[in-house]
Amino acid sequence: MWSEIEQRIGEALGRDFRAARPTPVSGGSINAAWRLESGDDAVFVKTNRSDALDMFEAEAEGLTAMADANGIRVPQVITHGLADGKSYIALEWIDLRGRGDWAGLGERLAQMHRQTADTHGWHRDNTIGSTPQPNRQDADWCRFFADQRLGFQLDLAAGGGGNRQLIDAGRRLQEQLPALFNGYRPVPSLLHGDLWSGNVAFDPAGNGVLFDPATHYGDRECDLAMSELFGRFPDPFYQAYASAWPVDPGYPVRRDLYQLYHVLNHGNLFGGGYFRQAEGMVGRLLAEI
Structure with a gap:
């Protein structure tokens, strides 16, 4: 070999x-x-x-x-x-270090998100971790996320370890999803797709390096939400990003929605407390609606 x-x-x-x-x-x-x-x-x-x-x-x-x-x-x-x-x-091969320019990383992520397409999704499916991630292209982001992100993970959970209460509440959220997007129409931005701290490092010059992507076009808030899920990035990252491209005021609520996708995925991969965490997130989102 x-x-x-x-x-x-x-x-x-x-x-x-x-x-x-x-x-x-x-x-x-x-x-x-x-x-x-x-x-x-x-x-x-x-x-x-x-x-x-x-x-x-x-x-x-x-x-x-x-x-x-x-x-x-x-x-x-x-x-x-x-x-x-x-x-x-x-x-x-890149020599990776633990510290670097977080503000510069935030600015460059906003620059990458400025790369846009006509539709959400991608020209091919890929994976999120080891889970298949469908990317059928759709001009309607809310429909795309409801079907190919939330709905897909709920289908997996229904066939695995998800309890009936989680699945039923998740289906209600899926149906009522447009209520979380009143007045907000995201452009299809180029996303890393799995932007947590384990997929970020810095080269010897202090420049941010991203790897292990689940690339597609979608709402740029997805990358920001994932960056806050498993170990939030330092504040200069978010400050620099917002200076380069301000974030919509409704982001804090949709952050829970976008994080829910990854928590459901972890439940489908590893079970245990992730499904209980997902159930609480669904409840909070339904309360917002």
Whole structure:
């Protein structure tokens, strides 16, 4: 497997690439991760079963779309494919540090969100974590989110560990969703899609780096809401973002809605307290309506 991956990397880089023994990289829960070194070249490689190739292809396209937006730094895609029955993606190796310019990251995220499309969704489906994420394009954001985000997760929960009270309340919320969008019509912005603290780091120059995207076009508030769910970003991030592109006054309520999508997804992946948390969020949103 490794000799074939090295060959593909070399072809993509336009020079010979022969690595020593791959070094495991910790931190991920879905894929195996590795560092390959050949001379002055270092490459980050993720591997998985052959049926994960579609996930890597979507990741490559998402990173490329974000890079083309000239906003935030993302790892450059080198190559991806199948090798000896395994799927893989090879990316630029970036030395990541824990601290950097949060205000600059906020400004550049707003710049990336200025990249817009005619419809919400994307030209292909992808994944949120290891869960399929449908992206059928729709000009109506409220309908898109009701069907392909909230409704899709409720369907999974109904077939898994979600209790009847959660599902029934979630369906009521799905039907009444337009009430949370009175006077607010978001443009389809280019989104990272899974913008939590674990998918953000800084390069040696202090520039923000985003990775592991679930890219699509949608309401920019989705990225902001996710950034507040599992460890809120520092205040300079939000202050700089709002200076570059002010946030609608109704965001605090819709933040709960957009976070609900991810909490439901975690319930469908891991069960336990996430469904109880989701039930409370649905109740608060119905109370707002």
